[in-house]
Amino acid sequence: MNNNFVKGSWQEILDWAQNKSINMLHYCTGCGAIELPPTMTSRYDMSRFGIGPAATPRQADLLLVTGYLSTKTLRRLIYTYEQMQAPKFVVGFGSCTINGGMYWDSYNTIKQLDKYLPVEMYIAGCMPRPEAILDGLLKLKKMIADGEADGYQRYQDNLEYYHQNQEAVLGEVQRTQ
Amino acid sequence: MLTNYIFIPIAAAFIAYILNKRNRKAGAVITALVSAYLLLSLTALYGRWDITQSFNLSLMGYKIDFLLAVNPLSWLFAVMTAAISILIALFSINSQENFKFSSVFNLNFLIIIGSMIGIVFARDFLTLFIFWELMTWTSFYLISAGKKKMAGRAAYRYIILSAGAAYAFLMAAIFIFQQTGSFAFDSAAEFLVANSPAQSIMLLLVISLPFIVKAGIFPLHIWVKDAHGNAPKEFSPFLSGMMLKIGIYGMIVVFYQLSFFKIIENTIAYRGLPLLSYLFALLGAVTIITGTILAIRQEDMKKLVAYSSISQMGYIIIGIAIATPLGFSGSMLHLMNHLIFKSTIFLALAAVIYRTGTTKMYEMGGLIFRMPLTFAAYLTAIIALAGIPPTNGFISKWVIYQALIEKGYLFLAIAAFFGSIASFMYVFKPLSTVFLGQLKPQHQNIKEVPLLMKIPMLILILVIVLFGVFPGIQMNIINQISGYLGIETVNYTLYSIQGANGAWNSLLIFNIFSAGFIIALLLFSFAKKSKLVGLLDTYSSGEYITDAESYHYAYQYYRPFDRLFDNLAAKSLTDFYETLTKNLVRSGEGLRRALAAGKLQNYALYSVLLFVILAAVGWII
Amino acid sequence: MIDIIYRIGHFVLITVFSMALGLLFMGIARKIVARIQKRYGPPVYQPYLDVLKLFGKDAITHGFIFDFGAIMALGGVIATLFFIPLGSWQLYSMEGTVILVIYLLAIASLGMAMGTVGSGNPQASVGISRALMQMLGYELPYLVILFALIYRYQTSSVWGLMQAQAGSFLNWNLFAYPLMAAVAFVVLIGMMGKKPFDSMIAPSEIGSGPVVESGGKYLGMLLLQKSITIIIELALYVNLFLGGAENILIFTFKMLIVWVLATMFGSLFPRFRIEDGIKFFWKWPLGIAILQAIYIIT
């Protein structure tokens, strides 16, 4: 039902509400996780933009992939992504999620995150500092407000493509309905 | 005319025994028919409080007369027995398919019904004692027909306790018989009032002993857990629904008809209440607290519900013991409500045991998906037990609270509050471990219970909600009882009861609650339709779980809370009685080894020794 | 007929008003906590946005009981709302009694408990068992206080208890029985599950406890339920100890003061372990409450 998106005014209100209050699930895959506490606490305080941490994927809208991704964590990441609900966005930190970064030739890391999960935005920096993260997230909020952040839609449309890539790396992946 | 209410069930019992030998279901059908007949004829009896029946017998030189009479109190108990026995009989028609002792069950069950109606109509000590013994014996056989090893021990402990108490009762009754020349209650009451207070209080306490045992009040409640926990699954509802109440009936008889309150009027009083009845109330309070704490710890659901019966009986005892009109009607209300919702819980659990075969909570889970009706019955019953407003449980507890607050008994109130709040805990535990949570693989293909077992549960749900919204129905019989026992009545309308400092209007609350529910429903359906997801697809920090077993939180559900009471529960009362019997055995063994060691020469010596001793004794005197 | 429409309109108005007020209070709380932690914190109207966003999102359900639980929770709480006088709107508070309000709150918590445990997630069951244990902890002193108040003013209806404190602010219960007011304040924090007593929704330990599986509209409904519960408990406290109020504005103001104090008080303390929480409630609050009750009775 929710894939034939009607660009009605109601949807705009929802996008506006979505960008004003984002629940962020930071999946600490790599070294970027350490950057998030400072962004949340007093000095940089990301909560003033309405972005707060969420305990479970059910309540989360935003999935932060902070750093390099080993194949083992990819499987968990995929389960978490699928447990999140429709207007959901993925943000990759650092170059490791773009092209493998300094682990470009290691046998057990994922070189390109975009092949497995629809990524909205990458934040550059071999682990971006809090200011960079905030700037990125503000950019994301603007994209959501304009309705451009439709990563979950892309995932839905070419599900086959994503599933093949995932199974190519992980072999068999548990699918929920 | 009254005797046919007693002897028809007993006669039918033998027929049921024989027929059941051939066809498994016959016994339960006969029980259902007999209790249906009883219920109809008893309800027809309503209002005619003047029927009495007596026949006397000069037995071995003693002129004894057996009196039977109807009064509102006994009518209520008789109707309750008949009602609950129909439901249980209907339930057990096909829940006893693979039950080895089903013919023994029906035989004893019918005799118990007959003897209970006999107890309730009895107006003198001897009839009461005869039917009491009959009930105790048949329930002994019934309990020991339960779970293999433990049921035997439980029944054994039960029979010794109640037999000891019954013999004490007999002694006191005969003592009164010698003083007054007859066993009747009224002549005994006159004698007791005229008699010296100390002796008559002693007599009345001894007479109330079997009732204290049967009502499972604090010091003598040790048999209740094992008996209810291990009795056959169809008998536990009757055991905890009705059998505990007969103890209460006895207490009411002792308190009011044998004028226990009149006698202790002038003894020292605490806040306007004679100390002795305050002591009874305190016993009730202690029963609530111990029952609740031990209920929370149990892993076996039937034992948990058994302990909850003990603690709920504590409320009734408090209500009666504080001897105020509100208190009395509150406890009578709670008595009826407890019977209704406790038997619903036990029937629901019996349905679960019928399907899964185990009573351990952590071996089950997620049964709501397979047995929705049983879940609905259990849910309504625990809402009533926890005393949540739209159901009848709240009303009786609220009236008891009104009674306590009106007279300002702080410690009793604290025990009552503790009992009812903690009841949320032990009531929710079976709900979440048995019905909610993960559905175990071995229970995948469980079906709902057959129709005949559904009907009693459905009827009981309707009764809970009906009495929840219209308590007036119960109140008019309770007021007749208070009138009969000489207590002022509480004014009430069909759907509201006037408490000491605040009225209660159940219809209004029901309307508002449903209004609130509708608003929430509208809000819920307004939002997007949600997608159904399987039970195994839950957040487990990324890991995908495959076996339900490791993902069901059920074992030691309230471990932090139990940790606070570990030492209290450890030294439970049962060890006290165990050591008592152990010394008894050791003393017997010691005597045997000392005297009857089998050496012949000692025996010969004893006879000469006896002669010498007695001669010396004779010579001195 | 008109009376019914008026009554329904009144009904809906009160619900919407208290939901809005509750969410506002939650926003204010987040603002205060942020300020204490020397950061700006989200705007005060953030909770409205959260609720709106949540009702816009998709959601998953685990079957009938999961939905029924959420609906019963919100429904129960809305029903409880009408037995407490909000300033001049005395609604049905003449009818119901204080004890009834406590038990009606229990419907809501039982509904939420049933729904969330129905999700099959062990973290939800652990959260609920903690919540029930803690409820036993704080309910006991609260009921003893109610016992003492009802016995003192010989009326158990909330409206009656409020009227008993009319007249100058000197005979508010806060000043008549300061100890009891303090105990009630601590119990209030426990009831609302604020900071020191929030081990039942501990995000780090058990993935935000019972609501672990509720996303989208379920989380939204539970947020609304939380907001109304806050209003109910604050209103109860204000009525019992601060003498209620003539009109709704003063009443809201009093509630705000209590709410701010509670948030400040809460944000200073780390989280209690569950049995220490119960022990704490049964040691000091219960002790003082019993002493106060004995003082009142004799």
Added chain:
Amino acid sequence: MVNLTLIIAIPLLMSFTMPIFKMLNQKLPKVIALLTTAFNLLVLTANFSQIMDSAIIIELGGWQAPLAINLYVGPLALLAAFLINGSAFILSIYNLTQDYKFDDKFYLLFLMITAGASGMVMTGDLFNLFVFIEITSIAAYSLTAFAGRDSYEASFKYLVIGGIGSVFMLLGIGFTYSAVGSLNLAEIAASAGLINPLLLQITALLFLIGVGIEAELFPLNFWVPDLYTEAPTAVSGIMSGAVSAAGIYALARIFFTLFPAQSFLNYLLYLGAITLILGELIAYQQKNIKRMLAYSSLAQMGLIVAVISLGTEGAVRAGLFQLVNHSILKILLFISAGVLISAAGSKNIDDLAGLGSKKKTAAFGFTIAAMGILGVPFLNGFISKFMIISSSLNADQFLLTVLILLAAVIEIAYYLKVVQKLYFEDLKIEVKKTAVITIPVVLLTLMIFGLGIYPQLIADPLEKAAAELINNGSYIMTVLGGM
């Protein structure tokens, strides 16, 4: 009006001609035993109404009262004789299904015991009482030895203690004869005032010990557990049912006629109470079912003696009714226990588990008898327990009542352990074939329910027997008056 002496004469005649019957046909001794006991019952019923009005006195050997041996058959004696011959009759029905090694000698002794016991009960002469006690004991010594190796030890024990008892009794008779000059009970009772109190005291004690052994009182009854356990079931049945009843009758007859003073009766009271409590306590932890039954019957005997020695008319009536009930119940218990033991092959209670489903009649019999003893309403035990408690409360013996009730609770404890094992536990051993005992079980159960529901049947003879025992003045008058 058939001459009552036949009750003693016919069984003795039949017993001594038993070897001849054995030669004629293998089965004959059993049948003869059954017929003689049936005959005895007939004679007793014939004289029933006549005795009810006034006691019959029969002089043997033609001499007058002081010299001749006379039989005094009052209502009390009639009741006891009925009890003895009744239990012998039922046990001989039971014996039809049993076969013993030397069965002709078994039935010889069996008839001798019934004759001796009936004689004990009907005699009015002290020395004659001693003779009949000796006949019964000798028959009992040899009967116990019929059950193989360790029953010899039991019968030897009973032989030694019985011997000591008879020595004491003989001394007592010697003293009384030297003091009073006659052996007739009424004669001695009439001139009791002349004997100096110290001598009276000593003779009372001598008789207490002499007959006390038969009546199973405390220090003297240690032969009972071994005898009842080792002897064959029929023998323990007849011993517990009939012979101990005769022993208690003799003790009561001697004490109420010769030493009616309450101080002597108090000895009996204390001894009886001690026997009661001791018996129950030891019975509580017995592992062997027959030994348990032995201690329980020992305790019941103590209870009966204690109640009778209270001295009031109500108490004696209660004691006698308990005696009758106890005999019926004990015989049923022993018969069913016998069958259960032969079915399980061992006397240990644990091995009897689960026999309820296999051996239906025996288990049913055991349960009904156990419930009877424990005083379940609508069974005979209930009425006698009721009468015992009310009579002991009447004599305001408060402590004794508490003791009786405590004993009753302990009784429930150990009887129910066995009943539970029978019905509600799984079968451990394979069941052997055993004798069919439906007839005796049905007969006894009818009697239990009969007496339980309608005790008026036995109320009238009980009343007369109690009255006769209490006022020995009328006893003396009838015996001496008739002279």
